[in-house]
Structures are given as structure tokens and as C-alpha cells.
Amino acid sequence: MSVEQEVVLITGTRKGIGKALVEHFVSRGALVEGCSRQQPDWELEGYHHHQADVLDEVQVRAMMRSISDRHGRLDVLVNNAGIASMNHSLLMPVETASRILETNVLGVFLVSREAARLMKRNKYGRIVNLGSVAAQLRIEGEAMYAASKSALLSFSQVFAREVAPYGITCNVVAPTPVETDLIKSVPQDKIDRLVAALAIKRLGTFDDVSNAVEFFASPRSDYITGQVLYLGGA
Amino acid sequence: MDRSEMVEIVLDAVRIEMEAVAEPTNFSGDIDEATPLLGEGAPIDSLGLVSVIVQVEESLRCVDGIDVTLVDEKAMSQRNSPFRSVGALSTYAMECAAAAQQAV
Numbered sequence: 603m604s605v606e607q608e609v610v611l612i613t614g615t616r617k618g619i620g621k622a623l624v625e626h627f628v629s630r631g632a633l634v635e636g637c638s639r640q641q642p643d644w645e646l647e648g649y650h651h652h653q654a655d656v657l658d659e660v661q662v663r664a665m666m667r668s669i670s671d672r673h674g675r676l677d678v679l680v681n682n683a684g685i686a687s688m689n690h691s692l693l694m695p696v697e698t699a700s701r702i703l704e705t706n707v708l709g710v711f712l713v714s715r716e717a718a719r720l721m722k723r724n725k726y727g728r729i730v731n732l733g734s735v736a737a738q739l740r741i742e743g744e745a746m747y748a749a750s751k752s753a754l755l756s757f758s759q760v761f762a763r764e765v766a767p768y769g770i771t772c773n774v775v776a777p778t779p780v781e782t783d784l785i786k787s788v789p790q791d792k793i794d795r796l797v798a799a800l801a802i803k804r805l806g807t808f809d810d811v812s813n814a815v816e817f818f819a820s821p822r823s824d825y826i827t828g829q830v831l832y833l834g835g836a
Numbered sequence: 837m838d839r840s841e842m843v844e845i846v847l848d849a850v851r852i853e854m855e856a857v858a859e860p861t862n863f864s865g866d867i868d869e870a871t872p873l874l875g876e877g878a879p880i881d882s883l884g885l886v887s888v889i890v891q892v893e894e895s896l897r898c899v900d901g902i903d904v905t906l907v908d909e910k911a912m913s914q915r916n917s918p919f920r921s922v923g924a925l926s927t928y929a930m931e932c933a934a935a936a937q938q939a940v
Contacts, residue, residue, distance in 0.1 A: 663903070667897075718892070719890055722887075722890065723894075753866060
């Protein structure tokens with residue numbers, strides 16, 4: 603990679619882990635682009651927001667075109683956008699199940715596909731997908747969410763092989779629950795059981811996640827691809 | 837854009853890919869409309885074809901402002917692959933470009 607300012611795209615930046623990742627990459631001097639379906643209620647110097655849905659091909663392509671026109675390249679993609687819905691499978695509406703799979707799998711595929719095309723030009727790229735320990739811990743009530751994150755792992759590992767010839771790596775960071783809106787509807791006893799199943803018995807922090815993302819996003823991690831890093835010792 | 841310009845875009849994409857390949861292929865000689873892009877006799881492998889298709893799409897977008905997707909259900913369901921040769925890809929890309937311009 604050249605010594606130019608790194609260009610980073612993060613999806614799902616309006617709040618939570620996405621917003622924290624924006625702050626992390628901006629603080630270390632990157633040019634950060636991000637997207638969410640709605641406008642965020644915050645601004646940050648060094649950050650450019652796109653109002654785009656990761657499932658909308660036209661919007662995703664327009665976002666990549668904008669990044670290409672303004673920066674001419676993309677170095678890092680963090681696929682953070684995702685949704686969860688805690689519900690027993692027997693009570694899960696099919697519309698909700700479909701929405702989880704579409705956002706967490708198809709959305710990642712679509713953004714990764716378009717990003718890799720842009721990264722390919724410079725024969726350099728780092729893609730980091732946000733998985734979840736839910737795929738590993740098999741918590742009841744998270745069947746579709748865990749299934750979507752398992753699909754994300756398989757996708758990431760195959761995609762990693764497909765884009766390796768272009769100098770692009772693709773890895774997964776699988777966080778434990780972090781205090782975000784995503785888990786605010788999860789009953790406390792479920793959270794307690796999940797934490798109890800970890801080697802390190804506490805909720806994750808934004809810093810835990812950005813540290814792991816940073817590792818895979820580093821230019822030095824050019825010999826690491828198709829890997830999954832579970833936080834908390836899951 | 838006329839057909840000869842499209843053929844040049846495809847040929848350029850193939851040349852870029854051939855130059856990018858570290859291992860020299862068995863292919864020798866000039867490339868032209870009849871040059872196969874798939875199977876025996878092709879100057880590129882299947883991964884190279886992926887790069888050629890992406891490069892043609894990029895060229896159409898960057899040079900001519902035409903946003904096309906060459907690999908779709910229509911392309912995959914054709915009896916004769918539109919990616920079988922430089923000429924076939926040029927013809928198919930012309931059709932896609934015309935459809936994209938009409939849709940604008």
C-alpha cells in the first residue's frame with residue numbers, strides 16, 4: 603500500500619459499533635466513509651456519510667462510484683451493518699427471518715463484491731466482516747441470527763480465496779455482545795448465560811472490537827485471510 | 837460507440853490481463869475477435885476472464901459513463917456463452933450498453 607491516507611469504508615455507522623469504528627479510524631488519520639439507511643445525528647471531521655441501504659444494489663454502486671471519484675481507491679472495508687431479532691424459532695415471523703438473512707448475508711455479499719472491484723485496481727484491500735459469537739455459542743432464541751452469522755463465516759472464507767489473487771484479504775471478527783441497541787431487547791438472563799459461556803466473563807467493549815478489526819485491517823496482515831477471530835474466548 | 841470501439845475495449849482488457857499474469861500461458865500470436873476467452877486456446881484462465889469482464893465494465897463506466905452489468909441471469913442462460921470469444925463478448929457488451937443507455 604502507498605503512503606497515501608488510507609481510505610476506509612464502514613457500513614452501519616449511524617450508531618453502536620459502526621460509529622465507534624468510525625471514531626477509531628478517523629482518530630488514526632484515515633479518510634473514513636460510511637453508510638446507513640438513515641442519516642446519523644452526528645458529524646465528524648474526516649468522515650463522509652452516504653445514506654445507503656446495503657441491500658440496494660443501485661445505492662451501493664453509487665456509493666462506490668462516489669468513493670472512486672473522490673479518492674480513486676478503497677483500502678479497507680468493514681462490513682458492520684447487521685440486524686438481530688431475539689425470538690424463539692417457533693414464534694419467528696418469516697418476514698423477520700428473511701430480513702435478518704438478507705441484511706447479514708446478502709448485504710455483506712453485495713458491498714464486498716463492489717468494494718473488491720474497487721480494491722482490485724490497486725491490487726490491495728482489507729475486508730473485515732463482523733460476525734458474532736452467537737454462531738459459536740448456540741444460544742436459544744438466536745437461531746436465525748446465528749444462522750446468518752454462520753453463513754457470513756462461510757461466505758467470508760470462500761470469498762477470501764476468490765479475492766486473494768487481487769491482494770485482498772477477507773477475515774471475520776466475531777464480537778461478544780457489546781452494550782448497543784442491538785442487544786437492548788435481549789433479556790438480561792440470556793446475556794448473563796452468554797457471558798458465562800465465555801472464557802473472559804464480561805461484555806465486550808467498542809475498544810475490544812476496534813482492536814481486532816485494526817489487526818485484520820493492517821497492511822502488515824497480508825498473509826492472514828479467511829480467518830475468524832472470536833472475542834472473549836468464545 | 838460503434839462495434840470497433842467496443843472490440844478495442846475488450847481487446848485492451850484481455851491484453852491487461854495477459855500482462856498481469858505472472859506465469860506465461862501457452863498462447864502465442866495476436867489476439868483478435870476470434871480469440872477464445874474460454875477453454876482450450878484461450879490466452880487467459882477462468883480467473884482471468886473474471887478480471888476481463890470487470891475491466892470491460894470499468895472501462896464502459898469510466899470512459900463512456902455507461903453503467904452495465906455483464907454477468908446476469910440473461911447472460912448465464914444463453915445457449916452460447918456471450919463470454920466465449922472476444923467477438924462474442926463485444927457483441928454482448930454492445931447489447932448491454934445499448935439497453936443501459938435506453939434505461940437512463
